Amino acid sequence: MKNITRMSGPLILSIQYASLFITIAGAFFVSWTFSWILVALLFFYLYSAIGVSMMLHRYFSHKSFEFKNPILKWIFTGISIISSRGSPIAWVHIHREHHAYPDTDRDPHKPGKFSLFSFRTTYIKELKLFLIKDVLTKEQKFIHEYYLLFILAWCISLLLINPLLFYFAWALPVCLNQIAQDLWNYFSHVNVGYRNFETKDNSRNVTWLWPLILGESWHNNHHNAPSITTKVKKWEFDPINYIIGLVNK
Ligand SMILES: [Zn+2]
Ligand SMILES: [Zn+2]
Numbered sequence: 164m165k166n167i168t169r170m171s172g173p174l175i176l177s178i179q180y181a182s183l184f185i186t187i188a189g190a191f192f193v194s195w196t197f198s199w200i201l202v203a204l205l206f207f208y209l210y211s212a213i214g215v216s217m218m219l220h221r222y223f224s225h226k227s228f229e230f231k232n233p234i235l236k237w238i239f240t241g242i243s244i245i246s247s248r249g250s251p252i253a254w255v256h257i258h259r260e261h262h263a264y265p266d267t268d269r270d271p272h273k274p275g276k277f278s279l280f281s282f283r284t285t286y287i288k289e290l291k292l293f294l295i296k297d298v299l300t301k302e303q304k305f306i307h308e309y310y311l312l313f314i315l316a317w318c319i320s321l322l323l324i325n326p327l328l329f330y331f332a333w334a335l336p337v338c339l340n341q342i343a344q345d346l347w348n349y350f351s352h353v354n355v356g357y358r359n360f361e362t363k364d365n366s367r368n369v370t371w372l373w374p375l376i377l378g379e380s381w382h383n384n385h386h387n388a389p390s391i392t393t394k395v396k397k398w399e400f401d402p403i404n405y406i407i408g409l410v411n412k
Contacts, residue, residue: 214246
């Protein structure tokens with residue numbers, strides 16, 4: 164298997180920058196109709212809520228639930244891949260490091276420092292195999308090794324169907340998702356929002372992040388007890404938990 168650190172930061176960030184440049188350059192050429200904006204929004208939530216929150220975060224990183232149907236497991240794994248946030252192996256490594264060393268120098272999100280499209284949030288500085296032992300399956304190693312090819316295949320398919328689909332179903336939503344993830348990484352660990360639990364870290368529940376990242380905005384609840392849902396208080400709505408329930412019905 165190719166070096167995991169090499170297959171994390173530079174690769175993931177190249178994909179994110181590609182989405183940023185295409186979004187900016189293409190903005191002058193595409194037609195900004197209501198339908199296409201709706202497509203972008205749908206894919207933004209597909210990548211963000213399903214690809215990242217449900218799959219990379221709750222399923223792969225925290226093992227918060229299991230799929231009853233193995234076919235659905237692979238369909239949703241596919242969504243996690245095309246969300247373009249890195250292979251499950253790379254994402255799990257970075258996220259478990261964040262939970263193991265939150266708000267310290269060893270936290271890959273470098274708390275308290277905000278930046279967009281930053282190398283550091285996707286970079287595995289030192290490989291810690293013990294963090295990812297359970298995800299190093301044959302299938303996941305394959306996905307990790309050929310991750311870029313999966314993304315290219317997805318982009319080429321969209322381009323062939325309709326170049327506007329490539330813009331509104333990949334470049335724009337992937338770019339927006341990078342911004343949403345950067346905002347989440349930063350604001351969920353600074354002195355905004357509120358805390359339900361006195362955890363050892365500085366995690367916060369940030370209500371205004373909800374439109375972007377849905378139930379993931381209850382981040383203090385999540386740090387206190389990572390589980391299938393982030394909901395603790397009655398009004399802390401977590402639609403991702405309902406989606407998991409629907410998929411596993
Ligand atoms: Zn987590
Ligand atoms: Zn956190």
